[in-house]
Amino acid sequence: MTLDITPDALFVPTDERGRQLHDNEATLWSPPGRKADGTLVPGTVQEAAPSGVKLLDLDGLLDELGARIFVAEPDADTPKLVAETGWSVRAAASFALACAEHVIRTGSASAEVASTLGDVVTAARKWLDEADDADTGLLGRYARLALARRLRRQGDQVAHLAFDLAIDDEAAGVDIFDDPNWTAVAATRDAVLAAVEAVRHDSGPHLIGAESTRYEEGTAGDPVSATFETPWGPFHTGTRKASVPAWVAATEAAERARQSAGDAGGADAGASERVWQRDLLLQALRGS
Secondary structure, X not given: OOOOOOOOOEEEEEOOOOEEEEOOEEEEEOOOEEOOOOOEEOEOEEEOOOOOOXXXXXXXHOOOOOOEEEEEEOOOOOOEEEEEOOOOHHHHHHHXXXXXXXXHHOOOOOHHHHHHHHHHHHHHHHHHHHHHHOOOOHHHHHHXXXXXXXXXXXXXXXXXXXXXXXXXXXXXXXXXXXXXXXXXXXXXXXXXXXXHHHHHHHHOHHHHHHXXXXXXXXXXOOOOOEEEEEOOEEEEEOOOOOOOOHHHHHHHHHHHXXXXXXXXXXXXXXXXXXXXXXXXXXXXXXXX
């Protein structure tokens, strides 16, 4: 279903548990819901940050994506959440891939690098679609895990390319963050990471959800120690490290894509890329 979200709407991004982080401060929200008769029950602030509640416009949201994104209505005393958008793990991955693809197509990277990255993004999109088509049973879950491994290997190949470019830039005395080739590669790498997490989420949402929670709490380097019920019985995990959540990778992919456009074409090109990304994000929030 496509939501009617206007470009001037305000938003609140949160983690899976309704916690919004802004400037290292947390605001806890309750999600919106419906009564039995269909009447809206708005989401409200359960615990405000010390500096107060922060609502974001579409441009600000680009820099602060979350696991969940809600439409908010301002109020002098009690801002409210009135709807959850169509944002999801898969929407984050698609958004990230589109950002990487756009900056590749608009000529920020050299022809050789763009060709390599274009192939990577095309394959990532194809494998993401294949995960959609996999059945929901045991074999389907194994198929998604296999796709995730293929995607991660592809991401590792992009990382190697980024490393090679960094070595070349260092030898030439160039700052890698001013190299549109490197920033385009970095955007693609982050986009592939988002796709990996989307496929992994389909395979084991409870496991990936726990990893994302630990990442958001700043304990991503700590060992997990938990038991989850799965279709194969209880699964205990005690050593696995958390991965970067899809929405974090999407935020980074978009930022690197803007940087690559700016490095290649100047400030106006970077600003134009941001406008394009805002339109793309709005479509994702609408669920279209």
